[in-house]
Amino acid sequence: MNQSQELFGTPSEKAATKVRPYMVDWVQSFIKNSPFMVMATSNYNGDCDASPKGGLPGFVKVISEKLLLIPDVAGNKLFQSYENFETNSKVGLIFFIPGVNSSARVNGSIRILRKSDPEFEKIALEVYNPDEKAKILQAILVDVHESYSQCPRALAFSKLWSTETIIANIEDPPIENWVAGT
Numbered sequence: 001m002n003q004s005q006e007l008f009g010t011p012s013e014k015a016a017t018k019v020r021p022y023m024v025d026w027v028q029s030f031i032k033n034s035p036f037m038v039m040a041t042s043n044y045n046g047d048c049d050a051s052p053k054g055g056l057p058g059f060v061k062v063i064s065e066k067l068l069l070i071p072d073v074a075g076n077k078l079f080q081s082y083e084n085f086e087t088n089s090k091v092g093l094i095f096f097i098p099g100v101n102s103s104a105r106v107n108g109s110i111r112i113l114r115k116s117d118p119e120f121e122k123i124a125l126e127v128y129n130p131d132e133k134a135k136i137l138q139a140i141l142v143d144v145h146e147s148y149s150q151c152p153r154a155l156a157f158s159k160l161w162s163t164e165t166i167i168a169n170i171e172d173p174p175i176e177n178w179v180a181g182t
Helices: 003-008 013-017 027-032 080-085 118-122 153-158 163-171
Strands: 038-041 047-056 063-065 067-073 092-096 103-113 136-150
Touching: 003 136, 027 063, 027 103, 027 136, 038 080, 038 136, 067 103, 080 103, 118 136
Parallel strands: none
Antiparallel strands: 038 047, 038 092, 063 067, 067 136, 092 103, 103 136
């Protein structure tokens, strides 16, 4: 029991038993239909990074109940997650499907695939609207240590998928003069 559980109580039996050392069918199906995920990493010192990844639904490949393949499509080339992997192979993933208030979480350890690895040849670029820079640079194999469905409350509380909120933000952006990448 951790300090927060001592202060606020332990999880229900349903919540405690949903964490599995592999991906149940529901988690696998969710990932196969997800076009977006966030990958969390940290280095040996505990310095953290959270990196968004996206593509066509199912761009992250479920190889088995214990193995995922995540292609790395060219982006800003900061490679902060990969820098973290040099000293800590652990990774946390959370998958989203637009309009669905549930999400799927996976924690595990990684192995990096480079172009010289035979498995790399089987990886295809699966993104919407690829530009001239869109190509797969490398990939990650994730050995799943645990997975589970995430409580939908945070997405419901945030109204993240609310069409009214989305339209309001498009019509009157909450951030003035925002230019991505600056």
